[in-house]
Amino acid sequence: MTTPTSPPLAVRASGLGRSFGDTVAVAELDLDVPRGAVFGLLGPDGAGKSTLIRMLATVLLPDTGSAEVFGRSVITERDAVTPLIGYMSQRFSLYPDLSIAENLEFFARVRGVGRSERHRRAASLLESMGLAEFADRQAQHLSGGMKQKLMLATTLMHSPELLLLDEPTTGVDPVSRREFWRILAGLHQDGTTVIVATPYMDEAERCTQIAFIDRGRIQNQGTPAQIKALVPGRLLEVIAADPRAALAALRTLPEAASPHLFGDVVRVLWQQPDDPAALLIPALARAGVPGATVRPAAMDMESAFAFLAESSAHSSQSAGAA
Numbered sequence: 001m002t003t004p005t006s007p008p009l010a011v012r013a014s015g016l017g018r019s020f021g022d023t024v025a026v027a028e029l030d031l032d033v034p035r036g037a038v039f040g041l042l043g044p045d046g047a048g049k050s051t052l053i054r055m056l057a058t059v060l061l062p063d064t065g066s067a068e069v070f071g072r073s074v075i076t077e078r079d080a081v082t083p084l085i086g087y088m089s090q091r092f093s094l095y096p097d098l099s100i101a102e103n104l105e106f107f108a109r110v111r112g113v114g115r116s117e118r119h120r121r122a123a124s125l126l127e128s129m130g131l132a133e134f135a136d137r138q139a140q141h142l143s144g145g146m147k148q149k150l151m152l153a154t155t156l157m158h159s160p161e162l163l164l165l166d167e168p169t170t171g172v173d174p175v176s177r178r179e180f181w182r183i184l185a186g187l188h189q190d191g192t193t194v195i196v197a198t199p200y201m202d203e204a205e206r207c208t209q210i211a212f213i214d215r216g217r218i219q220n221q222g223t224p225a226q227i228k229a230l231v232p233g234r235l236l237e238v239i240a241a242d243p244r245a246a247l248a249a250l251r252t253l254p255e256a257a258s259p260h261l262f263g264d265v266v267r268v269l270w271q272q273p274d275d276p277a278a279l280l281i282p283a284l285a286r287a288g289v290p291g292a293t294v295r296p297a298a299m300d301m302e303s304a305f306a307f308l309a310e311s312s313a314h315s316s317q318s319a320g321a322a
């Protein structure tokens with residue numbers, strides 16, 4: 001029940017599960033997504049993000065549990081759910097020989113959008129996405145970034161209240177990704193709820209909430225700040241003339257957790273009470289990386305993700321060994 005202190009939910013899933021043969025893709029997952037959220041799904045490849053999104057999009061039936069979108073069941077009320085959602089799958093494709101305007105027209109017709117509303121909506125989306133001057137260009141002649149924007153526009157033609165986006169910007173250049181997220185920010189401001197699976201940590205930072213999924217389960221959930229605060233210890237940057245050699249050396253040091261390259265420095269998590277420089281600099285010199293320096297860095301999502309993925313993998317190994 002909704003109370004004045006609990007915002008109404010866009011999505012509620014309870015015990016939701018789906019297997020493919022022996023592979024458990026989503027495992028009795030519980031999920032609440034507040035209305036108006038930009039909710040990011042993060043997790044390693046094969047974690048179950050696409051399967052979860054497909055079930056919420058009513059294109060895949062769960063084996064167990066239930067899920068509701070704005071209170072309507074994705075299992076027993078699919079016809080009521082589909083008008084409420086816009087789903088952009090990883091395999092979403094446009095008609096290459098149709099123009100931008102014709103693609104919008106086609107997808108809106110399929111969704112049953114009336115003629116005058118189709119024209120009004122197409123004009124407004126083309127304008128807001130900076131596609132108006134290309135309306136007559138065939139989809140096959142668009143850049144990757146423009147194609148993604150057009151796919152999003154077709155998904156929005158029937159004015160869905162919930163957008164389900166499965167890695168919508170994978171393979172798109174950074175400028176187009178930023179532009180795509182500017183559009184999402186506008187939709188968020190207008191009250192649209194967005195659930196987006198993303199492999200990009202800068203995109204995760206832009207979400208109002210994120211869930212870290214592994215092996216079909218939500219391992220952690222919260223705001224980006226809350227997720228970063230889960231990581232114990234401090235984040236350090238190691239600056240060395242040869243960052244790759246420094247990375248290789250740091251990987252052999254148990255005290256330096258989750259080492260990864262960040263630009264031309266190596267970031268590590270430091271969970272020890274001792275002074276990191278006193279241990280790291282001599283250890284790097286012994287490994288053939290002399291003259292390194294160490295400085296503190298603000299915790300970032302990339303490091304938090306690396307830490308959560310490693311701890312999730314360790315806990316599954318210990319569970320398997322038990």
Ligand SMILES: Nc1ncnc2c1ncn2[C@@H]1O[C@H](COP(=O)(O)OP(=O)(O)OP(=O)(O)O)[C@@H](O)[C@H]1O
Pocket residue numbers: 020023024025026043044045046047048049050051052
């Ligand atoms: N149609 C299918 N048939 C068989 N196995 C499947 C099918 N769909 C997904 N799986 C398996 O279920 C697991 C979860 O896959 P899913 O695609 O949901 O993960 P994901 O987190 O979206 O990863 P990715 O980003 O790599 O797509 C994987 O082991 C995958 O191989």
